[in-house]
């Protein structure tokens with residue numbers, strides 16, 4: 001899937017570590033040192049208890065397909081219907097993504113199937129985290 | 140609020156709805172406002188409170204010649220007007236102003252004088268949602284539904300049926316944009332937009348506007364119209380990111396706003412004669428019926444299938460045809476409010492006989508915000 005340059009993420013000081021992480025092949029979440037809550041999207045404090053004492057943790061990159069749509073109303077720069085999905089990570093947080101390396105059909109995209117992160121370097125600066133079915137899992 | 144302490148005394152939509160190529164967005168606000176003032180026999184000098192969204196209150200006050208002592212520019216999407224009404228009730232009861240005008244206008248189809256909202260690539264949604272090929276509400280608002288379908292066994296036919304039933308209501312309404320009857324088959328064979336949503340399960344894109352005039356209940360004698368009392372109000376917000384809503388099968392903003400409105404009003408679900416649930420997409424009435432407590436979680440698909448919300452049913456819902464068939468300029472909440480007022484005045488094209496209590500429930504953003512109003516043609 002080609003990316004529209006107008007919709008590339010613009011990292012902020014609070015999210016920069018996440019985008020540095022994906023460039024280095026790591027999916028980074030944050031965890032509160034006080035209440036242990038693991039959260040996403042990034043911010044420099046815990047949304048559960050408001051503590052600023054938070055650290056960065058690397059996610060396993062594993063999760064399940066939680067929900068999705070298959071977009072059929074295509075912009076000029078995309079040539080086939082594609083999934084816009086939400087993945088539930090093993091660590092708890094959910095994130096939006098695309099499910100790749102699999103047919104973009106309801107039959108192939110089965111809710112709760114195990115998925116794993118793959119890193120898509122769409123530009124020199126931006127690598128998007130996408131997910132694919134876990135090989136050896138449900139096929 | 141004290142139930143019935145405030146009443147809607149003026150209400151009107153723009154003279155035209157649908158495609159209005161000869162009016163800018165602010166003029167649509169003004170056209171609706173002038174119609175609402177004419178409806179209740181007042182002029183701009185009689186108005187001392189002003190609320191609007193998409194345009195600044197400053198712009199509207201100047202344009203209409205109003206000198207307000209209270210303004211509200213709350214802008215949380217399509218339910219902003221329910222929230223304006225709630226804030227107006229509080230302001231009137233607090234003595235901040237006496238007569239409030241709430242306006243909406245949107246050149247959603249012709250796109251004349253509209254403010255482009257645009258993507259902010261540094262926002263959280265701009266960083267963590269939009270880059271994955273999201274192209275507006277049809278590709279985002281719809282995402283939770285497959286999870287709902289798996290959780291409760293809602294079928295594609297039941298989802299399609301929401302649009303079918305609302306088209307029945309639209310068929311009774313001369314002002315509705317789409318009035319031809321449709322079947323479940325028609326919906327399921329219509330153009331796929333974002334699986335599982337077909338085009339007939341997505342709202343219209345039209346031009347229009349609406350306005351309300353609100354005052355304290357002890358002043359209703361100054362107006363010629365049949366007053367519609369506000370009995371209870373609720374509001375809440377959850378998240379600007381659909382991927383981060385807590386529960387994909389239920390909206391927290393719906394539950395909080397709905398519970399608050401019912402609690403304030405003292406009205407029970409069984410007392411409700413007429414219900415509006417903002418329907419940007421076919422799943423909204425399903426989430427709304429459940430989150431407002433009219434049915435248990437997972438039951439709404441069957442409830443609609445069994446024709447409880449259809450003409451002749453025991454809980455008429457979206458009697459103007461809704462955003463799916465009546466009109467949808469982008470922020471539809473004002474049109475839902477207008478239909479509730481018409482039903483309470485007894486002037487709706489598809490009038491629910493002897494209706495005394497109407498509930499009007501709005502969504503803003505994509506399950507991002509909510510506002511709920513309980514109203515009645517009888518004082519509490």
Ligand SMILES: [Zn+2]
Pocket residue numbers: 032033034035036037046047048049050051
């Ligand atoms: Zn914490």
